[in-house]
Amino acid sequence: MTGHAPIPIQFAEPACLRIGAVEFGTGDPALHSFRKNIQTVPANRLLLQDGDDSGKIIIVMDGWLATSKSSLNGEVQLIDFLLPGDVADPTSADGKTAGFSVEAVTDARVCVIPLPAWHSLLAASAPLARAHEHVQAAERSRLSERMLRLGRGSAEGRIAYALIELCLRLKPLGLSENCAFHLPLTQRHIGDFTGLTAVHVCRTLRRFVRNGLVETADHMDIRINDLSALADVAGAEPDRLAAEITPVPD
Amino acid sequence: MTGHAPIPIQFAEPACLRIGAVEFGTGDPALHSFRKNIQTVPANRLLLQDGDDSGKIIIVMDGWLATSKSSLNGEVQLIDFLLPGDVADPTSADGKTAGFSVEAVTDARVCVIPLPAWHSLLAASAPLARAHEHVQAAERSRLSERMLRLGRGSAEGRIAYALIELCLRLKPLGLSENCAFHLPLTQRHIGDFTGLTAVHVCRTLRRFVRNGLVETADHMDIRINDLSALADVAGAEPDRLAAEITPVPD
DNA sequence: CGGGTAATTGAGCTGGTTCAATCTGAGTGG
């Protein structure tokens, strides 16, 4: 699991910290305390293990993270992907145990803040608290949508939904132009995300391509060719979905 | 969907409002503003529809609620059950649309608070904010656990987990004595909760009974006879699970 | 060139669904 970084990590120096769609820190005294908590992590590194004592939150600055849980026999379920501006709060009801694992999918830069510090930051800055509220709300909505597909959707529906969700989330980050985007994922990731086998992900994706719903290049450069048809398969309305799962500026 | 109340609703007058494991309001000036927001709702009443403009949170005082989403073809996925002390915050990223439906499973009493009022209450009372934090953390952990089963678990695993989760959650409410408890649910509810057909829920429950894992009476009075065996089937550790999904006093 | 990971495709199997019949218990009206 603890992988190697295939390419050297190089990120621009942070001018600010973004939470959802809102930027913080420029000229903010709080930024100073952030700076020393920033770390770069290589792809596939486990940041936090389900069940560990956690006591911190993780803010994604660059790259992709994923939260996950594993069954005893080693099967993995990805709970959510975390993109820049997202916040992972793994704390469960006891206030310390992590309720899921957090791992870097790509090389990433994160800001790790101990819970007490985080709570005082939230208490000190209403805009920060509001932005965090939006990010949490977006995640809640994503989880509900995904839970519906996991429980009631077909393989096609799950994968179609996943593609649309990721497309919509990448758009405000400037990573999805005209429904074309790159997923730094393997088919296994998509399988772990949708509760399917990698084999069946492959078959289903191929079928989408055959039917002209999507195009692929380089295996993970995706272009959604027929969004409304894909949305039908997913049982989703893209516009409403975007409003519900994408944090807004405020 | 808008059902009839089979029995008249009768609840004790509220002395206080409980959030998670913490009671508020006795002598608290904020209680006064709560009181007028309390309402009783009959079983099967829809309190909020997925996609509606919401702008409020719902605190459960008595009875069971459920949050859910439905697919276009009418299949239902229950996202979570809400028990007394739980808080439903259906707001999604846009700050107003409800990301799921909320309905009363049994006759219930709830306290409905508009979001602005709720936010000022949270800002005014650190203990309230902390209690809410715990309730949210408990819900997050439950969702992750359930997502793992939905994506990767067998029917047996999902149902075993659901029984254990509900048993653990009912215990601190005084509704589960010695792993024996009543579920005010039909097998259809359990199916919608676990992403299975009611038929298969029935078969699986019968198998549990045949194998001595659980006993049932009156169809929905459940007794877990062999917790450790059931936990094995569920792939769960009851003690750790209880800590993660049950709000603590503080 | 060799080795390792990911994708692709085929073939057969199976857990859970669907459809359908029966059974049970509570409520209702006579």
Added chain:
DNA sequence: CCACTCAGATTGAACCAGCTCAATTACCCG
């Protein structure tokens, strides 16, 4: 008191979507 109804539970039988196992290909990197 019984007949009727209706929702839920139970059980059987056939079916099928997605899984497993397995072989092949493509690609990257040393």
